[in-house]
Amino acid sequence: NADAAMYHAKACGRNNFQFFAAAMNTRVREHLELENRLRQALARHELSLHYQPQYDLQSGRLSGCEALMRWHNPELGQVAPDKFIPIAEDSGLILPLGEWALNEACRQVMAWQAQGLPLLSVAVNVSAVQFRHADLAAMVERVLRSSGLPPALLELELTESVLAENLEQVNATLQRLKQLGVRLAMDDFGTGYSSLAYLKHFKLDTLKIDRSFVSDLPGSSDNAALAITIIGMARSLGMTCIAEGIETMAQHDFLRGHGCTHGQGYRLSKPLASAAMAELLATSSRHAATPAVVTAPAA
């Protein structure tokens, strides 16, 4: 294992440079191998999307879903996004992969509707690399047009690192996206260089409280204070607030009690393959007690 070998090499001092170099090599080779396999993943149909339901915490109703990329390689098995997304970003592969994900998510939502299931909003993660290198707004417009998804049902999840880039270009792209009528969310809020000034300036629609602030609620008084602060901040900026990674009833009740309007997490539902998500949509539209929120815009 490359990490263990490097640790060992460091512990043994610089005489072990050769050993260290060998460990480095292993790591580079692993990275290259993953990259080469990822390069073929699209054409070989190894990618899919799972959908994690998002809920209105007050009513308990389904309010939308987040599309999450999955990669199954015949030899490697399931590869986690935390492993392959950074490689896709470094290699530029995130451009075709990101476009595929956006297209697939929009297409899927419209396919569910065509099957008689309720229209549902969908959130899609967008990498900072897509902001930097591609004409993101043109790509989004193209996908909206070809899928027919009403723009208001699409939410793009950005990370704070996007706002640390070339601000003029980011500003222009964000304005164009807003003009298209899509919603914009700040993902993993609180983990990066959050600037309150940017949040206010860009008028994003949704703030997603990172799971690290949720994980030890309500026991940790620090995180409790932070979560309450973020919820209040979202409210005063007129933003929707979604808590990520809700795993326990105690977390759920704490967040709801402090006015967090929306949530997602294993306690509510794990990310679901599209067939399972369709079943959930079917049951939530059948039972009046937990109807899916169907808010197609007055187009």
Ligand code: C2E
């Ligand atoms: P994210 O956008 O913050 O997505 C939430 C992650 O938390 C997902 O991990 C989800 O499965 C996981 N999660 C949800 N509820 C819980 C919970 O209760 N407990 C715990 N421990 N985890 C929970 P996943 O699917 O492994 O994705 C990891 C990250 O990879 C995502 O974080 C996102 O940054 C990135 N990613 C995934 N799909 C895409 C994509 O299509 N494009 C881009 N650019 N990034 C993606």
Ligand code: MG
């Ligand atoms: Mg996300």
Ligand code: MG
């Ligand atoms: Mg997140």
Ligand code: MG
């Ligand atoms: Mg994340």
